[in-house]
Amino acid sequence: MGVSSKLVNMPKAMDKTVKICVKLDGSLSENFESIMGVKQGVLKMSIFQFRCFGVVRILDGCSRQLHHGRRHLCSQNRQNKLLKHLQARIQANGPLTVAEYMKEVLTNPVMGYYMHRDVFGEKGDFITSPEISQMFGELIGVWVVNEWLQCGSPPDLKVVELGPGRGTLSADMLRVFTNFPQMKGVVSLHLVEVSPKMASMQESKLTGKTSSDTSHEPDSENPGSFYKQCRTETGIPVAWYTHLADVPRGFSSFIAHEFFDALPIHRFRRTERGWCEVLVDIDENNNKDSLRFVLSRGSTLATTSYLKHLKETESRKEVEVCPEGGVLVQELSTRIQEDGGFALIADYGHSGEKTDTLRGFREHQLHDVLSEPGSADLTADVDFSYLDCIARNSNRVSTFGPITQNVFLHYMGIQLRMKVLFQKAEEKARKDLISSYDMLTNPEKMGDRFKFFAIMQTKQPNYKPAGFTPPT
Numbered sequence: 001m002g003v004s005s006k007l008v009n010m011p012k013a014m015d016k017t018v019k020i021c022v023k024l025d026g027s028l029s030e031n032f033e034s035i036m037g038v039k040q041g042v043l044k045m046s047i048f049q050f051r052c053f054g055v056v057r058i059l060d061g062c063s064r065q066l067h068h069g070r071r072h073l074c075s076q077n078r079q080n081k082l083l084k085h086l087q088a089r090i091q092a093n094g095p096l097t098v099a100e101y102m103k104e105v106l107t108n109p110v111m112g113y114y115m116h117r118d119v120f121g122e123k124g125d126f127i128t129s130p131e132i133s134q135m136f137g138e139l140i141g142v143w144v145v146n147e148w149l150q151c152g153s154p155p156d157l158k159v160v161e162l163g164p165g166r167g168t169l170s171a172d173m174l175r176v177f178t179n180f181p182q183m184k185g186v187v188s189l190h191l192v193e194v195s196p197k198m199a200s201m202q203e204s205k206l207t208g209k210t211s212s213d214t215s216h217e218p219d220s221e222n223p224g225s226f227y228k229q230c231r232t233e234t235g236i237p238v239a240w241y242t243h244l245a246d247v248p249r250g251f252s253s254f255i256a257h258e259f260f261d262a263l264p265i266h267r268f269r270r271t272e273r274g275w276c277e278v279l280v281d282i283d284e285n286n287n288k289d290s291l292r293f294v295l296s297r298g299s300t301l302a303t304t305s306y307l308k309h310l311k312e313t314e315s316r317k318e319v320e321v322c323p324e325g326g327v328l329v330q331e332l333s334t335r336i337q338e339d340g341g342f343a344l345i346a347d348y349g350h351s352g353e354k355t356d357t358l359r360g361f362r363e364h365q366l367h368d369v370l371s372e373p374g375s376a377d378l379t380a381d382v383d384f385s386y387l388d389c390i391a392r393n394s395n396r397v398s399t400f401g402p403i404t405q406n407v408f409l410h411y412m413g414i415q416l417r418m419k420v421l422f423q424k425a426e427e428k429a430r431k432d433l434i435s436s437y438d439m440l441t442n443p444e445k446m447g448d449r450f451k452f453f454a455i456m457q458t459k460q461p462n463y464k465p466a467g468f469t470p471p472t
């Protein structure tokens with residue numbers, strides 16, 4: 001029997017939930033402050049641009065060019081090799097699907113974009129919410145605590161982060177947990193990360209030590225196991241996995257921030273011949289040295305398999321589908337249903353109305369998706385209606401959202417958190433706090449484009465998780 005069946009309708013858990021909701025609401029500010037009163041560091045927002053806009057860039061031109069030159073030389077070799085590799089694949093088997101192209105560009109073990117460098121921040125290509133302010137990860141940490149209490153505080157909570165980047169979100173969540181004595185000895189952290197470089201950055205962030213960069217090879221005698229493990233500074237066990245399927249089963253909180261947008265998508269176009277697939281081919285008109293998009297002559301394996309969720313009334317001429325995202329949501333839903341737990345997916349996305357969202361980012365600027373593959377991030381908006389459809393169809397789980405980041409963070413009490421930090425901050429840190437709050441919540445910045453979506457084990461009929469309903 002899964003933990004789940006024991007956890008529904010527990011009055012004690014409800015008591016705890018009420019308390020923490022009061023904290024979120026701010027009226028128990030004393031406790032709230034002790035939960036949140038920690039580190040002050042925020043990033044200077046003026047010099048960053050983030051991926052969903054990727055236009056303006058304010059930095060000293062000279063240093064920028066020098067940096068660009070060095071970086072360019074270092075990675076050029078790898079990119080040339082990747083382009084040659086892609087061309088060889090196309091010559092051998094014909095044009096690649098956009099999903100195959102995206103997968104190679106982002107996560108090819110030798111030459112993939114994410115595999116060998118720090119891609120975040122001023123010297124990287126984009127900035128994400130956890131890197132903008134500690135408030136983001138802390139509020140997600142509070143969300144996890146609240147939902148765990150709501151489930152009756154099971155004695156073993158696996159916090160599973162998918163695509164943890166620099167490890168900042170996990171570190172901020174764990175710090176929040178230390179303020180809840182009832183969580184002592186309960187939490188273990190499980191990181192699903194394909195990049196050895198990112199994994200060692202996460203290890204350094206969580207342990208405070210330079211990464212030992214242990215082998216990235218899975219244990220051949222136990223292929224479903226972690227590829228590295230350690231303990232955080234406060235003694236919480238951490239393990240790394242290449243795939244979600246490798247993470248041990250049990251009551252879990254799954255967190256995915258800006259992860260689903262990095263998963264490979266297929267692109268389809270409606271034509272007189274029916275749905276055709278957009279493919280990547282060698283550009284014969286350009287010394288065969290570059291790539292171009294072409295359209296399949298007719299249906300492909302993907303057009304017949306991946307468009308079944310579309311309604312008859314579908315009017316878009318172009319559609320993107322992320323089957324890997326669908327498979328992951330199915331796996332998350334099955335685990336939540338059978339083992340208990342909940343998932344929070346945050347990303348920029350839409351509810352099935354957008355077309356043609358695939359784009360590249362390099363040094364905080366938009367970058368041609370097919371040019372110099374491996375030198376820029378590739379990303380596509382998440383279709384939450386597709387994920388919702390898969391979660392609901394495949395399992396007895398409930399889904400919530402998508403709602404905007406602005407609404408989620410306000411319902412979770414960002415203004416109160418901001419007030420606490422502000423009171424403790426020096427002049428300069430206060431300015432940073434105000435600008436990072438604005439960046440995260442302003443509907444014209446990240447506030448509206450980023451969405452939050454939750455999957456929960458089905459509870460009482462009117463149950464809504466924190467952050468998806470105004471605090472009472």
Ligand SMILES: C[S@@+](CC[C@H](N)C(=O)[O-])C[C@H]1O[C@@H](n2cnc3c(N)ncnc32)[C@H](O)[C@@H]1O
Binds near residue numbers: 106195242256262
């Ligand atoms: C855009 S970053 C987001 C990082 C972090 N969540 C944040 O918000 O700062 C994407 C992360 O997912 C990882 N990643 C990308 N594709 C992956 C895959 N197929 N499997 C596992 N990790 C992946 C990358 O290495 C990186 O850590």
